[in-house]
Amino acid sequence: MNTFEFLIEKTIKLYESNTGWGDSDEWTNQDFVILSEKIQERTGVALSYVTLKRVWGKVKYDSLPNTHTLDTLVQFLGYENWRGFKSQNGNGTASAITVMQINGNGHGHTIVDNKPEPKKKTWILKSILFNAIPVILVLSIVFMVSMHSLLIKSNGWLPIVIQSPVPVTFGSAVKVKPAIRPTTENALAADQELARVLQDNDTTAIVRLLDKDWAVITSNGGVAEGPSIFPSGIKSGSRTLKTMSLSEPRVRLYGNIALVTTKVELAGMFAGKAFDIQERQTDVWCWKDGGWKCILTQEAKMPKVS
Numbered sequence: 001m002n003t004f005e006f007l008i009e010k011t012i013k014l015y016e017s018n019t020g021w022g023d024s025d026e027w028t029n030q031d032f033v034i035l036s037e038k039i040q041e042r043t044g045v046a047l048s049y050v051t052l053k054r055v056w057g058k059v060k061y062d063s064l065p066n067t068h069t070l071d072t073l074v075q076f077l078g079y080e081n082w083r084g085f086k087s088q089n090g091n092g093t094a095s096a097i098t099v100m101q102i103n104g105n106g107h108g109h110t111i112v113d114n115k116p117e118p119k120k121k122t123w124i125l126k127s128i129l130f131n132a133i134p135v136i137l138v139l140s141i142v143f144m145v146s147m148h149s150l151l152i153k154s155n156g157w158l159p160i161v162i163q164s165p166v167p168v169t170f171g172s173a174v175k176v177k178p179a180i181r182p183t184t185e186n187a188l189a190a191d192q193e194l195a196r197v198l199q200d201n202d203t204t205a206i207v208r209l210l211d212k213d214w215a216v217i218t219s220n221g222g223v224a225e226g227p228s229i230f231p232s233g234i235k236s237g238s239r240t241l242k243t244m245s246l247s248e249p250r251v252r253l254y255g256n257i258a259l260v261t262t263k264v265e266l267a268g269m270f271a272g273k274a275f276d277i278q279e280r281q282t283d284v285w286c287w288k289d290g291g292w293k294c295i296l297t298q299e300a301k302m303p304k305v306s
Contacts, residue, residue: 003086004064007085007086007089008055010089011055011073011074011077011085012024012055012056014077015035015076015077018076018077019035019038024056027056029049029053029291030180030290032049032052032053032056032058033049033180033186033189033291034180035049035052036048036049036052036185036186036189037183037185037186038076039052039072039073039076040185040189041185042075042076043072043075043076045068045072045075046185046188046189046192047069047072047073047189048189048190048192048193048196049186049189049193050193050196051065051069051193055069055073067082070082180290182253182255182256182258182287182292183253184251184252184253184258186292187251187253187258187260187285187292188249188251188260190209190260190285190291190292190294191246191249191260191262191283191285191294192246193205193209194206194209194210194283194294195244195245195246195264196244197209198230198241198244199241199242199243199244199245201234201240201241203230203231203234203235206227206230206231207227207228207231209292209293209294210227210293210294211227211286211288211293211294211295212226212227213225213295214226214227214293214294214295214296214297215295215296215297216229216296216297216298216299217296217297217298217299218299219279219299219300219301220301238270238271238272239268239269239270239271240268240269241266241267241268242267242268242269243265243266243267243268244264244265244266245264245265246262246263246264247262247263247265248262248263249261249262250262256286256287256288257284257285257286257287258284258285258287258292259282259283259284259285260282260283260285261280261281261282261283262280262281262283263278263279263280263281263302264278264279264280264281265278266278266279276304277301277304278301278302278303278304278305279299279300279301279302280299280300280302281297281298281299281300282297282298283296283297283298284296284297284298
């Protein structure tokens, strides 16, 4: 494990402790949606639940998290930024030795992990068992003698004792995770996630975020329907994006419906020609089955300001 992997692992462990949700290997998709909201409430920065799942290794992603994401993650934990977190936690956490590996031309080297395996202190368990066995035997004998005496006194019948239930507590109160519900924060996160997968030309994720009845009203007044419109263009090579960045978000929530309006910078290829435009776009989102689905997109072209 290199230093960066160690720091990510440590960050995850701190989140498990901070949230009180236990082992993150057992976290569900809803847990990451809630965590996204908590991070925005504490830091003022929105990290989508998909971005969090990539950091946690729940979603396959080849690139490393950017500095903005790393800074936000550790700011939630009380650190100033990733650099400060790294300086406080990165020393002496991962060690390796360099061993020369002779190949065909006598050159080259490989890095071999030299971290010692933790010693298993099995003697503690053996000691506990060794001392506990005699105590268990004595208690068993005392119990059997007591039961025998009771049977003799009761002429073979054991009395029935009715007791009130005894309340059981387990240390601190159990934390109940809040129910998933539509909020302006997770609506904006869904819109940002849609922009990301469009920029990545990720056809599977695009279809997942769009409703089956999704439609787009283009900037020239045209109407196109169906979640396969963009994926079809990507697969045929007629439309691909290089850039899709959002700014100036305006989010309004009406029950299970959210309107997300943003300023959009778009660049890519369409029908073999490059384009670089600016739009004002409104996405209409509907909360279904515990998540957001985009049902309508309205585009309005803006003059490009250089």
